[in-house]
Amino acid sequence: MASRDQFQRFIFEHSQVRGAWVQLGESYREIGSQAPYPDSVRQLLGESLVASVLMSSSLKFEGTLSLQAQGEGPVRTLMAECSHDRYIRGLARFDEHSMAEESFEALLGEGRMAITITPDKGQRYQGVVPREESNLAGCLEDYFDRSEQIATSLFLFADDNCAAGLMLQRLPGHTEEDDDLWERVNHLARTVEAGELLELDSTTLLYRLFNEETVRLFDSEPVAFRCSCSRERTEKALEAIGKDECYSILEEQGSIEMDCQFCHAHYRFDRNDIDHLFTGHTLH
Template sequence: MASRDQFQRFIFEDSQVRGAWVQLGESFREIGSQAPYPDSVRTLLGEALVASVLMSSTLKFEGTLSLQAQGKGPLSTLMAECSHDRYIRGLARFDEQAMGEEDFHKLLGEGRMAITITPNKGNRYQGVVPRESDSLAGCLEEYFERSEQLATSLILFSGDEGAAGLLLQRMPGATDEDDDLWDRVNHLARTVSAEELLELDSATVLHRLFHEETVRLFDAEPVAFRCSCSRERTLGALEAIGKEECYSILDEQGSIEMDCQFCHAHYRFDRNDIDHLFTGHTLH
């Protein structure tokens, strides 16, 4: 059994082809336990979490990358996020009464999918993901091709107890030799099974797939579930709602109570808290 909740980069020596591998265990189970997800929703959430980790490996700054989908199907919302230091969180909202054995497009229905990149310093960027492929991996490959002009392969698997994936990417400046290498390793990567990716360690998987190539595997990085919610951030959301709306809720309910949708942390704010938020001191 492989050690779960790890991420690793790798490169093919003397080429412009790189890759990444990830395997999620406890982090996936913890996120998946936040709601009674049907199998099809849990599977897609696992694939989205894996994809967020793999795609975050392409960032060259501190911040977060999130994958968000909203649609008119039984699965109305899908969100997975990974930070530069490999902390993940995610959620899905679904209509239990409308659920069936749905495929990718039927689950989401008509809607929008986007990648949002939020640097700790700098401007936020959002790119639209095409919804033309029959799988999440295929849609994300098209996103890289159109938005980044980078040939990218994503292999995503999600099971009952874990999720895992591979990313291969051909970098700018590729030579004819790199093109040949890309075709070769991309074909080989497509032969990997769900069982291999979910159960085996990275070195074993890469050796089985690419034993005729010279692969350099970098040190493993831990992946963990962590929610970025806090009392301060929740107050910031209340500030965005506005003074009038906040006091209206207080007058009606006596306090403002909010639950984090990712980790279910509960926050309660009384009139003194709201006074301090909007005036800097307590009025009552």
């Protein structure tokens, strides 16, 4: 069986309408295994991971795109990130004692959502995502319409084992013919069912939806879970905490222990490590 962890772009020939498809299997399960997520939280995380991959397809540089939400509902924090080379990671923090309802609005409650684009070189950009729709796809469609002025349709699904999505966009400079095409393909896309997106390969799915249109598929790209944490990045976090605070923790605890929230990698720093970090040398 071909890997389900695949991303693929496509275009409708001779038009300003484009699309992207993604399906996550092993990468989604690996991320989902990092915590005992309830089904509703796991599925929301899966939809967010799918959305991060689809949205990152427009990146024209090396870097990452992340979707982040802070809420007052059972899900306090939601984060999904995809790099330009299709490595993903994500997490959700939740209060298991207040998991009464499972809708998107109930899970996050009042709060904010943002998209952060972080180039490897250059300045970080953050855009606020409106929280006025009843699902994640609708909120992100609003974001593209208001912030990017790009008409966008998103279809996001996730179950216990797989997460998948489809994105359609009408680019600036569209013609009247493009507008007609946009209406047709959106009408067709709205017929897609969760099982089709989660189970069918891209060729089969796109033919089933758009067999009367001329669609050109680009080469598929693998998607994989990989955490970007490292000892060096953890040291930078310690530098941001500051010398005085680090030595205060050392005096109290004897060492500084830090765990990655995404992959649970463990980093330990003793006094020699902190001496070297802040002075460039150790006492021993």
